Amino acid sequence: MKKNLIIKVIIILLYGCFLAWSFFTDFTPGIKIGKTFSHFLSDMVSIIPCVFILLGLFEVWVKRETVEKHLGEKSSFLSYLWVILLAGTTVGGLYLAFPVAYTIYKKGARLSVIFTYIGASAVCRIPMTTFEASFLGLKFTLVRLLVSIPLIIISSLIMEKFLAGRNFEIKEG
Amino acid sequence: MKILFILTAACVIASFVKDRKKTKQAFKKAFKKFEKMVPPFFTMIIAISIVLYFLSDEALLKILDNDNRLLSVILASLLGSVSFMPGFITYPLCGLLLQKGVTYTVLSAFTTTLMMVGVLTYPVEKAYFGNRVTIIRNLAGFATALIVALATGLVFGELMQ
Numbered sequence: 001m002k003k004n005l006i007i008k009v010i011i012i013l014l015y016g017c018f019l020a021w022s023f024f025t026d027f028t029p030g031i032k033i034g035k036t037f038s039h040f041l042s043d044m045v046s047i048i049p050c051v052f053i054l055l056g057l058f059e060v061w062v063k064r065e066t067v068e069k070h071l072g073e074k075s076s077f078l079s080y081l082w083v084i085l086l087a088g089t090t091v092g093g094l095y096l097a098f099p100v101a102y103t104i105y106k107k108g109a110r111l112s113v114i115f116t117y118i119g120a121s122a123v124c125r126i127p128m129t130t131f132e133a134s135f136l137g138l139k140f141t142l143v144r145l146l147v148s149i150p151l152i153i154i155s156s157l158i159m160e161k162f163l164a165g166r167n168f169e170i171k172e173g
Numbered sequence: 174m175k176i177l178f179i180l181t182a183a184c185v186i187a188s189f190v191k192d193r194k195k196t197k198q199a200f201k202k203a204f205k206k207f208e209k210m211v212p213p214f215f216t217m218i219i220a221i222s223i224v225l226y227f228l229s230d231e232a233l234l235k236i237l238d239n240d241n242r243l244l245s246v247i248l249a250s251l252l253g254s255v256s257f258m259p260g261f262i263t264y265p266l267c268g269l270l271l272q273k274g275v276t277y278t279v280l281s282a283f284t285t286t287l288m289m290v291g292v293l294t295y296p297v298e299k300a301y302f303g304n305r306v307t308i309i310r311n312l313a314g315f316a317t318a319l320i321v322a323l324a325t326g327l328v329f330g331e332l333m334q
Contacts, residue, residue: 056203
């Protein structure tokens with residue numbers, strides 16, 4: 001564990017030095033890499049805190065029974081529709097779907113529902129989808145959505161079965 | 174973006190008016206979750222910034238505009254799996270690739286794996302769901318993406334040519 005941490009710190013330091021050196025010497029590849037890095041870093045200080053504050057509020061205000069009833073083991077097939085709609089509003093990137101999925105799982109949602117949520121946030125975030133349709137055509141986007149969503153639900157159910165058969169539980173990481 | 178800020182502010186204010194203590198608690202929980210996300214997030218964005226540099230428009234065009242259709246679909250799905258791009262870079266780029274003659278099938282394989290399979294988001298996903306789930310989910314995503322690409326090829330009549 002400790003060794004890993006030291007390696008990580010060294011890598012981050014080297015990376016930082018490389019970026020700083022690139023800026024001082026006008027080394028184009030380094031500047032390009034730095035720009036991408038700072039783009040994502042700006043997410044970190046704008047979008048991400050908002051998402052986590054909303055998750056915190058969700059945790060204290062929403063009752064466990066409510067989540068269990070609509071997204072839990074005994075919920076109807078509609079639960080998949082709810083999480084797909086929720087996924088449509090995902091902001092940032094897929095990486096932000098993970099803490100959201102984790103939070104609703106901890107509140108009693110079933111595994112297949114959270115897998116569907118993650119899959120759907122990958123393929124049908126609304127801003128991204130409209131962007132896609134404008135560059136690649138509506139037909140392309142429709143095919144992608146109509147084929148991927150049923151597959152996501154089916155594979156989520158299979159994964160749930162597979163993991164449940166092995167007494168799986170997501171531990172507090 | 175703006176909507177997110179307004180929504181968050183509105184929720185915080187409503188919560189604060191209703192119950193100060195609970196709101197404080199929510200912030201504590203939010204901070205704890207945020208803290209957990211920071212290290213894997215850093216690993217992720219360092220990796221992304223390096224990979225994106227090597228995936229220039231020209232490099233992608235060279236790889237994806239291949240006469241061997243099967244090979245280009247396989248390469249597209251592998252490239253999509255190991256990279257991560259925000260939508261505002263991906264789609265204009267795909268529009269450009271389309272104009273240069275890259276097929277819809279290949280673009281579908283590329284964009285779908287790009288979205289569903291995350292080798293670069295692996296540190297973040299692992300932090301929440303552990304190794305095994307992360308690997309299984311990504312494999313399922315990869316299979317889904319291949320089927321989607323196949324369906325796209327059928328619909329656009331690119332498979333029979």
